[in-house]
Amino acid sequence: xxxxxxxxxxxxxxxxxxxxxxxxxxxxxxxxxxxxxxxxxxxxxxxxxxxxxxxxxxxxxxxxxxxxxxxxxxxxxxxxxxxxxxxxxxxxxxxxxxxxxxxxxxxxxxxxxxxxxxxxxxxxxxxxxxxxxxxxxxxxxxxxxxxxxxxxxxxxxxxxxxxxxxxxxxxxxxxxxxxxxxxxxxxxxxxxxxxxxxxxxxxxxxxxxxxxxxxxxxxxxxxxxxxxxxxxxxxxxxxxxxxxxxxxxxxxxxxxxxxxxxxxxxxxxxxxxxxxxxxxxxxxxxxxxxxxxxxxxxxxxxxxxxxxxxxxxxxxxxxxxxxxxxxxxxxxxxxxxx
Amino acid sequence: xxxxxxxxxxxxxxxxxxxxxxxxxxxxxxxxxxxxxxxxxxxxxxxxxxxxxxxxxxxxxxxxxxxxxxxxxxxxxxxxxxxxxxxxxxxxxxxxxxxxxxxxxxxxxxxxxxxxxxxxxxxxxxxxxxxxxxxxxxxxxxxxxxxxxxxxxxxxxxxxxxxxxxxxxxxxxxxxxxxxxxxxxxxxxxxxxxxxxxxxxxxxxxxxxxxxxxxxxxxxxxxxxxxxxxxxxxxxxxxxxxxxxxxxxxxxxxxxxxxxxxxxxxxxxxxxxxxxxxxxxxxxxxxxxxxxxxxxxxxxxxxxxxxxxxxxxxxxxxxxxxxxxxxxxxxxxxxxxx
DNA sequence: CTGAAAGCGCTTACAG
DNA sequence: CTGAAAGCGCTTACAG
Numbered sequence: 001x002x003x004x005x006x007x008x009x010x011x012x013x014x015x016x017x018x019x020x021x022x023x024x025x026x027x028x029x030x031x032x033x034x035x036x037x038x039x040x041x042x043x044x045x046x047x048x049x050x051x052x053x054x055x056x057x058x059x060x061x062x063x064x065x066x067x068x069x070x071x072x073x074x075x076x077x078x079x080x081x082x083x084x085x086x087x088x089x090x091x092x093x094x095x096x097x098x099x100x101x102x103x104x105x106x107x108x109x110x111x112x113x114x115x116x117x118x119x120x121x122x123x124x125x126x127x128x129x130x131x132x133x134x135x136x137x138x139x140x141x142x143x144x145x146x147x148x149x150x151x152x153x154x155x156x157x158x159x160x161x162x163x164x165x166x167x168x169x170x171x172x173x174x175x176x177x178x179x180x181x182x183x184x185x186x187x188x189x190x191x192x193x194x195x196x197x198x199x200x201x202x203x204x205x206x207x208x209x210x211x212x213x214x215x216x217x218x219x220x221x222x223x224x225x226x227x228x229x230x231x232x233x234x235x236x237x238x239x240x241x242x243x244x245x246x247x248x249x250x251x252x253x254x255x256x257x258x259x260x261x262x263x264x265x266x267x268x269x270x271x272x273x274x275x276x277x278x279x280x281x282x283x284x285x286x287x288x289x290x291x292x293x294x295x296x297x298x299x300x301x302x303x304x305x306x307x308x309x310x311x312x313x314x315x316x317x318x319x320x321x322x323x324x325x326x327x328x329x330x331x332x333x334x335x336x337x338x
Numbered sequence: 339x340x341x342x343x344x345x346x347x348x349x350x351x352x353x354x355x356x357x358x359x360x361x362x363x364x365x366x367x368x369x370x371x372x373x374x375x376x377x378x379x380x381x382x383x384x385x386x387x388x389x390x391x392x393x394x395x396x397x398x399x400x401x402x403x404x405x406x407x408x409x410x411x412x413x414x415x416x417x418x419x420x421x422x423x424x425x426x427x428x429x430x431x432x433x434x435x436x437x438x439x440x441x442x443x444x445x446x447x448x449x450x451x452x453x454x455x456x457x458x459x460x461x462x463x464x465x466x467x468x469x470x471x472x473x474x475x476x477x478x479x480x481x482x483x484x485x486x487x488x489x490x491x492x493x494x495x496x497x498x499x500x501x502x503x504x505x506x507x508x509x510x511x512x513x514x515x516x517x518x519x520x521x522x523x524x525x526x527x528x529x530x531x532x533x534x535x536x537x538x539x540x541x542x543x544x545x546x547x548x549x550x551x552x553x554x555x556x557x558x559x560x561x562x563x564x565x566x567x568x569x570x571x572x573x574x575x576x577x578x579x580x581x582x583x584x585x586x587x588x589x590x591x592x593x594x595x596x597x598x599x600x601x602x603x604x605x606x607x608x609x610x611x612x613x614x615x616x617x618x619x620x621x622x623x624x625x626x627x628x629x630x631x632x633x634x635x636x637x638x639x640x641x642x643x644x645x646x647x648x649x650x651x652x653x654x655x656x657x658x659x660x661x662x663x664x665x666x667x668x669x670x671x672x673x674x675x676x
Numbered sequence: 677c678t679g680a681a682a683g684c685g686c687t688t689a690c691a692g
Numbered sequence: 693c694t695g696a697a698a699g700c701g702c703t704t705a706c707a708g
Contacts, residue, residue, distance in 0.1 A: 002700090002701055002702085003701060003702060004701080004702095012679085013678070013679045013680075014679090014701090014702080014703095015679055015680080015703080016677090016678060016679075017702095018677095018680070018702065018703055018704080018705090019678085021702090021703090022703070022704090023704095026677070027677070027678080028678085029677055031678085034707080043472055045449075045450050045472070046701080046702070047391070047700085047701050047702065048390055048450050048451045048452055049387045049390040049391045049396075049450070049700090049701080049702090050387075050684090050700070050701035050702040050703090051702055051703080052385045052387040052702095053388055053391060053684050053685065053699080053702070053703090054683085054684055054701095054702060054703045054704080055386070055684095055702090056701080059432075067416070068415050068419060070417045074412045076404065077406050077431075078405070078406045078433070081406060081431070081432075082431050082433075085433070090430055090432060090447070090448075091430070091431055091432075092428055092429075092430055092431075093415075093429055093430075093431040094419075094428060094429075095419050095420075095423070097418070108383070109428070112383050112384075112386050113386045113387070114386060114387065128511075134381055134383065135383065138650070139547070142699095155692080175688095202383065216609055216610075216612070216613060218688085226682085237420070239689095242609065245610070245613050247535065247703080249612075249613055252615075258625075271553070271554055271580065271608045271615075272554075272583070274554065274587075275382075275583050275586070275587055275610075275614065276591075276614070277615075286697090292509060321371070331691095340684095340685055341685060341686060342685080344688095350694080350695085351696075351697055352678080352685090352687090352695090352696070353687080353688080353694070353697095354694060356684095356686065356687055356688080356696075357687090357693095357694085358690090359686090359687090360687070360688090361688095364690085364694095365693070365694080366693055366694085369693085369694085384685080384686070385683080385684085385686065387684090387686090388684070388685035388686040388687090388700090389686060389687080391684095391685080391686070391687090391699095391700050391701065391702085392685095392686060392687045392688080392699085392700055393686090393687080393700095411690050439684095456698090511697070535707045592699080599692080
């Protein structure tokens with residue numbers, strides 16, 4: 001069923017049919033009603049492609065993330081999706097697996113499809129690369145720290161790492177080690193930098209930085225290695241909750257008392273932080289809000305092209321310390337079940 | 339930049355340009371090379387909408403899930419995405435929030451966009467509703483148990499609930515209670531049915547079925563209520579790991595020994611099952627595989643319309659028991675860190 | 677308020 | 693192997 005057929009059956013021109021779709025106020029109420037009736041009767045829905053060939057917007061945005069399985073991206077996706085739905089747009093979701101070539105391929109692809117805009121979570125995207133992909137003048141929002149040339153939003157890992165380190169120092173811990181996921185989370189760099197800055201400011205000697213394979217298991221193995229070969233630090237600041245959980249498991253196996261002998265803190269404030277013993281001190285990240293902010297920025301760009309003309313905007317979201325018991329904190333601060 | 343301009347610059351007709359895009363073997367190697375060169379120089383990419391207006395396939399599939407944030411859906415999404423990418427298709431992802439009206443709206447919308455096919459995770463979709471949305475003759479795969487009229491795939495919750503109950507009985511537990519998430523996971527019904535069947539077959543009296551709010555907290559509160567008001571069952575079979583973790587936390591607070599006095603088992607085999615003490619016996623679900631299977635079924639339908647003519651196909655995936663210590667199992671069966 | 681016509685950017689029989 | 697032309701299904705000035 002197409003517009004011509006509808007026009008024939010309604011005994012009007014295709015122009016009139018098209019008008020009830022696009023500018024209903026321009027057509028006489030009676031004819032309009034009649035045409036709508038014919039459309040309904042035939043379950044007619046205009047061909048999307050033919051339509052978009054003539055129209056500017058596609059009501060589609062693209063979202064590229066390193067991988068969908070990552071717990072954090074998942075919340076970002078949900079945040080973007082919720083805003084997009086409110087705006088009447090749908091989301092084309094793509095996984096880049098963190099590979100730049102794959103990012104480029106997908107960027108070209110979504111541009112090809114004339115999406116209204118693109119949100120991309122990436123750690124190595126520059127305006128120059130964007131230009132190469134033909135996205136130079138499109139609405140685009142980066143999730144992550146860009147080169148300052150792009151509209152971007154990200155979580156302030158540096159600042160919170162500073163605060164967490166400071167917190168541990170405040171509890172009397174001196175040698176604080178960092179344990180990071182070697183699968184190059186883009187957050188490693190800012191964490192290291194915040195951590196170092198805090199130690200410098202407090203005039204405390206820098207601790208060791210350990211790299212581990214990702215996840216519970218990676219944290220476990222790294223911690224056991226550390227326990228076996230080095231003098232025990234006073235605290236381990238892990239780059240993810242999973243790593244921290246692994247450290248806790250290792251500590252239990254090796255008889256290292258947490259938090260008396262060793263403080264352990266994590267990074268994602270996952271649900272399970274409250275369950276483990278002792279409860280894990282961690283960092284709450286506004287992941288869903290990050291997605292929502294990115295989407296809002298994007299729709300600002302889409303709806304008002306002028307904004308893009310101005311200096312690119314950067315939105316920085318602040319995470320929060322969630323103090324529990326694994327850091328050696330004595331005061332009652334946070335309890336989930338009351 | 340459009341095809342006409344490329345044709346002009348390459349001094350050929352648009353037909354020839356179009357041919358190097360669609361049937362390169364039909365154009366002389368030299369002209370082809372020349373045209374490709376001109377295209378590359380201008381960074382030309384054909385208009386997707388104009389193209390799809392003439393072509394049959396859009397290389398896009400739609401995936402509707404109740405919500406993206408759910409840990410299980412997330413893996414399903416990843417599974418679908420990985421297969422789609424291999425097939426050169428992209429995924430239009432939509433959240434239905436489990437609301438039928440929203441499902442209908444989105445189904446119409448994606449159909450509108452001429453996607454090649456649709457995968458929908460739903461607990462109340464019928465072929466009849468599909469027909470109403472105009473998707474009657476489209477390639478469609480249901481994730482969930484359908485009305486037998488649709489191609490579908492799902493996880494056999496009934497069977498695994500039977501097995502888990504049987505396992506608990508085998509360990510000498512007699513009164514086994516069920517603890518379910520009241521936010522109507524569609525899996526509640528099959529779990530109840532498998533559980534009841536196992537007790538019937540073993541000629542053991544049915545236990546109680548408790549409904550709880552979702553998550554850790556829901557499990558915790560429900561368990562504390564149970565401990566305070568009823569005689570303790572021998573085992574609690576929780577409908578999700580989070581619920582089970584909540585029960586474990588409650589048991590610790592109330593001094594109920596797990597597994598000596600009370601066995602607890604969960605349902606998702608989340609990463610943390612190995613971390614808690616005692617390690618949580620649970621059920622491993624092939625969620626990612628579910629997504630992959632759904633996508634494969636869909637591409638079968640897309641690539642060979644004949645298949646749809648035959649009787650609708652149903653694929654049932656089998657989950658696996660992950661026996662650990664919280665059920666009172668004595669033998670060494672499973673250990674993550676060795 | 678309505679219609680005839682040109683145009684969006686492509687693809688593909690049809691002739692040569 | 694290549695080109696002129698019709699057509700995909702819509703939208704929107706332009707006239708009336």
